[in-house]
Structure formats: structure tokens, C-alpha cells
Amino acid sequence: MNAPTSQNQSEAVEQPVTVEMNEQQRKGQQTRIWKQIASDAGVSVQQVRTAVQLLDEGNTIPFISRYRKEMTGELDETALRTIEERLQYLRGLEDRKLEVMRLIAEQGKLTDELKQQILAAEKLQLVEDLYRPYRQKRKTRASVAKEKGLEPLALWILEQHRQADLEAEAAKYVQKDGDVPAVQDALAGASDIIAEQVSDDAEIRAWVRTYTYQNGQLHTEARDAEAESVYEMYYQYQEPVRKLPPHRILAINRGEREEVLKVRLEVETDRIYQHIQRRLLKGQSPVQSWIIAAIEDGYKRLIAPSVEREVRGEMTEKAEEQAIQIFSENLRSLLLQPPVHGKTVLGVDPAYRTGCKLAVVDGTGKMLDIAVTYPTPPHNKISEAETIFTALTEKHGIDLIVIGNGTASRETELFVASWIQKRSDKKSLHYLIVNEAGASVYSASKLAQQEFPELDVAERSAISIARRIQDPLAELVKIDPKSIGVGQYQHDVSQKKLEESLKGVVESAVNHVGVDVNTASPSLLSYVSGINATTAKNIVKHREEHGRFSGRNGLKKVPRLGAKTYEQCIGFMRLPGADNPLDNTPIHPESYPVVDRLFAMLQVKVSDVGSEALKQKLSSLSLEQMAAELEVGVPTLRDIVDSLMRPGRDPREELEAPIFRTDVLKLEDLKPGMELKGTVRNVIDFGAFVDIGVKNDGLVHISELSDRFVKHPMDVVAVGDVVTVWVLAVDEKKGRVSLTMKQRN
Known part of the structure; x- marks a missing residue:
């Protein structure tokens, strides 16, 4: 004890x-x-x-x-x-x-x-x-007993004398006109003290906690068995605590929080009592039965409820870590989707009553035009909408139409596909659906108001939807990462931990790609290593007042951008067309002297960066030998050579481009065994959701991801992957499609 x-x-x-x-x-x-x-x-x-x-x-x-x-x-x-x-x-x-x-x-x-x-x-x-x-502690039964002077009696009982006369000893504490009027009152108080000491024993609590986690069963039942809800599978359910997967833990927690489910944790108590008794009992004594009773009381009344809270808290913490990890990895994959360069895009924010807001943006993301059409119910102004789409396309040379996947998305897609099929240039005009999660959050934000003060919320949203395909990273950094729907149960986890993790993911993605300092928004710049929101705004302000930066050294003139910040950020800043070509590479200025020595040895000039002649010389180098001659580490030299081989490289461009469509696929068109190309939209614990061109994404269950055993779906697929799938089953009533990635003959 x-x-x-x-x-x-x-x-x-x-x-x-x-x-x-x-x-x-x-x-x-x-x-x-x-x-x-x-x-x-x-x-x-x-x-x-x-x-x-x-x-x-x-x-x-x-x-x-x-x-x-x-x-x-x-x-x-x-x-x-x-x-x-x-x-x-x-x-x-x-x-x-x-x-x-x-x-x-x-x-x-x-x-x-x-x-x-x-x-x-x-x-x-x-x-x-x-x-x-x-x-x-607050007032407890044990503290009350101690106030009555019964602690010495409890300690005497725990000494377990072989010839103990319990009632005679307890009688010494009786005060007929006081707080302890009878022997039974004295013994009850002593038992309360022993029960609390059992509960407070660190070794006992640790053992019981571990035993409960390893052997406990979580039981769930409905508060109202007749009520329909998404938690029906948990209306009469039990599973070992240690085997419960994270997504199920969070679902049960939510059902309990919404007062749909009742949840309890049960564990066999015999071994628990035996363990505590072995720790406390010293041998044969007349007081043993009293100690055993106090042990059982201490466990049932004090330890069990507390340990259940702690075990369920531990379960929830692990489940949250997994959910945050999934959200983080999905977010990184989404942020690093390949940009679609050089296309004039028509962004569509679908709606019913208020109409579809349209925004045309050029290849750099500059807004060119705004319009509204009403091709969806209740208006169904198809002919008028076709006229507007045609006029915008011919005026601006639109290459791609991007539709948000929110309300009225399906009806808007049907209209766009039908309109494309009527056109003579239908082979050169495509559309795609993008996840618009968070677009409304951005469009109502202070940032959006500053960027487009003359536009309403839906018009800003249409611009955001269009830009998401042109440069997903640059556009998505404007949105609170929690609002980008690529996770599972993200609203059920610690929001502080989620925010910290997602911020790290965005920071990692931004620095992995690098930032064009002459075009980047304050939102994008604020995620660059070492740069905070104030410094990011100062960079943009300096750019607006003094013109484009011609080299990395120019950033030293930005207010509040000191030597340490410069050291941390400058390697991630890109300057296409800079006076020094190295300023458009990931090579840090601290390594420029190394590059100078390397170029001297290779007999080339800095102006040769990007040339085939330089690439050939670099590809034939022995890195270990050259690193020794240059007195630099092999990892640093490897990165320098890679940057010189591919200056200005965008690592996202190595990924597969999104699927562009010209015609719509209907749910009733799907047949088991049909082969389709799709884009992974979300990856969760039990599978992946794939956009195959119908209204709802199809699910590839974890068991259908591969012929081999898959521990977690993320071992096989990531958000944005273009995959080949086969239709397993279609539930038209529920709008669900089951898919497989196991190749069909």
C-alpha cells in the first residue's frame, strides 16, 4: 500500500x-x-x-x-x-x-x-x-471516518494480528453520545478507510487498469430500440476492448454523446479480487473477512468506475490519434495533387433555388468573368443556361469546367455533360467534379472579402472551386484544414491536437513544393518555414510597393524578416526568372559556395543550369568522391545535384493527372463486373471511397483493395490516386456502389 x-x-x-x-x-x-x-x-x-x-x-x-x-x-x-x-x-x-x-x-x-x-x-x-x-480530496466516506478518529482502527485491522479481537478493538472507539455510537459504526468507518486506501494504491490501480484493458468487454445497447438511427448495428453489441478498431470507438462515443446508445465496460472480477487480496492479506487472521469485504467495496465503488473512465479515455485517445493520422495523410495527399497549368477554367458552384454561380479564371487564377445560371430545379432554364455557357466559352476560350460536389451537383453535372455533347468541339472540352469542402468557409472569410470585396459569397466560392484544380495547394491553404473533408470522425477528436497536426501537414506540403515568392498569397507564404502571418503580409506588401523580387537577397529588406527567419525560409522560396538561376531551386544560399566550387571543377557556369550539357556532367559524378573533394556531406551534395538536374521542378507534376470527363455515368448504367477508372476521394480505416463518375463515391472495402493481406488501406491507396476498379454490387435504393480493386478476368 x-x-x-x-x-x-x-x-x-x-x-x-x-x-x-x-x-x-x-x-x-x-x-x-x-x-x-x-x-x-x-x-x-x-x-x-x-x-x-x-x-x-x-x-x-x-x-x-x-x-x-x-x-x-x-x-x-x-x-x-x-x-x-x-x-x-x-x-x-x-x-x-x-x-x-x-x-x-x-x-x-x-x-x-x-x-x-x-x-x-x-x-x-x-x-x-x-x-x-x-x-x-473533496469530502468522502473515508475522510469523514478519519475525522471521527477511526484511522488507527483501520491501520490496526490491516496489521492482521493472529489473535485479534475485532469487536473489542472497535469498542475502544465507540462514543455513545458522539460520532461513533456503536461498534458497527466504528467498523463501517474503518472499512471505508481501507476501501479508499485500496483505491489509492498505485500498483493496484495500474494492475487493474491493464487487466481491464486486456480482458474487458465493451457493451452497447439502444436507449430506444425502436428508433431508427445510423447506430443500429450498436443497438445490441459487444466486443473485447483491446480489439475495438478506432473508427468503431469514435462511432460508439458519438452515439453515446447523442444519447442514442448506452455504453458500459464489463470485466470478470474474480481475478481482480484475488490479486488485491494477495497484495493485502498476510495470513490467517480473524479480521480477514472484514478486509476482503473492504477490498470488494473499494473496487466496486471507487476503482471500477474510475478505471472504466480511464480505460475508455485511453481507448478514445488512441482512436483519436488514428483518426488524426488518417486525416493528416489524406490532407497531405490532397494538397499535393498535381496542378493543372495553362487552362482557362470555368468554376461552377451548384445550387437549386439561387442558381449556379459561375466564375471564369485564366491560367494564372485571375478572375475574368462572373455569371449565374438556373439549369437546375425549380427553374430548369436549360436553354438560357446553355446560351450563357456557350457565350463564356467562346469569349474566354474555356478548356475545362470544374463543378463543386455539393448541393445540386448531380443535376448540374447532367446539364454540363449534355451541353458538351451538343457542341462540335466536344472532344476538346471536358469537365470534372471537385470536392468543394471548405469553399463556403473560405468565401465567407475575411481573406476572401479582402480579395474580392465586390463579389458575394457564392461567387467567391465558384472562383475557389475553379482554382482548386489549377493549384490545389495554393487554394486549399486559404481554408481551415479542419474544413477540408478528407477524414473520418474529425469532429469527434481533440480539436487542439487535430489543429496542430494539420498545421504541420500543410507546412510540410508547402515547403516540399516550394513557393514562388513573387506570386504567392499571404496565406501560402505564412506556411513557409520560419514565416509567420505578419511576415507573410510584409513580404506581399513589399512586393506591391517595390515590385517583383529579382533575387533571394531582396527578402532581407522585408520588415520583420531577420537573419534567423531568412535562414529558415529562404531555401523554400522560388524565384522563376531570377538573376541567379540557383534562386529558383531548393539549394540553400549557404550552399552556393559549394555550387561555385562544383561548377569550377566541372568547368561550367551558373548560366548553364538547366542545360543538357550540365545534366550529363552531373549524372556521371561519383557523389562520394566529389563530396570529399568539395568538403561537404554526401546528403547535401546529393540534394544539390538533384536540384541542378531539375531546376524549377514541381514534385507534384510527377503524379497522375485527374480524370477529365465529357459524359455522365448514371447509377443504373453500372453492372457487376464493369471496369472503370476512378479517383480516390477519401481513405478511412475500413476502405477507400472512389469517384467513378456517379453521384455518390463507390466504396472499396479493405478486403477488396488487393489480393494480398492489407493491414490498412493507406498501405495501398492515397487520396488523389487514379485507380482501376470493378463494380461488385449496386444498391440503387440507397445509392451505394461496392467496388473492388482485385482484377477481374
């Missing part, structure tokens, strides 16, 4: 234990943290130590990952983010340990043994378990 006896308390007061750490102890703590992170991340302690030092110096993860490879042993962004997250947790854990020890020491109850237990704790939960007996 962790609760100290009166004798232990006395010793603790006489021999106080210090809480403060000396320099040697602090270094030991730091080393423990490094070793723990190294073990968790699967990297060396030296890599962790270097990464932590770089992070503490204010370097960003994209910068460290790209430009400090030699120092970290080429840790990628994923490993660095893991290190950063674990560092924050473990430092917070150490701070909490010191706080807990200080609070216990103030009570005069911090012993060396307890201090060592706290210091050795690897999880915050264990620290809180150890602190539990000393935490200031």
Missing part, C-alpha cells in the same frame, strides 16, 4: 527529502529523455540529442529535415515530428513529477522510496496514481 503509516509520516517529517535537482541530476534527466525518445522513434540517442538541440535553437522541422541532414543522420520530417511530440510530452512529464514531489513534500510525506518511484515513472498516469493518496 502506498499510503504511509503514521510512523512513516513521522519519519518523513524528521528527515525531509529534497525536491530540487542539482546539475548532475538535470543532466541525468535529460539523458533519460533522449534515450526514451530514441527507443520510441527507433533512432539513435545521438540523432535525438542533435535534433533536440536544433529544435531548441528555433529551427523548424522542414529546415532541419532538408538542410541539416548530416547533423541528424538524415532524419525525415516524420521522425523529427515524433521526436518533437515525445520531447514535449516527456518534458511535461518531468515538470509534473517535480510538481507532485513538491506538493507531497509540503505535507511532510515525501520519502526517498516514494521519490524514486515518482522519478522512475514513465507515464503521466502512473505519476498521478502515486500522487493520488496525497491529493486534496
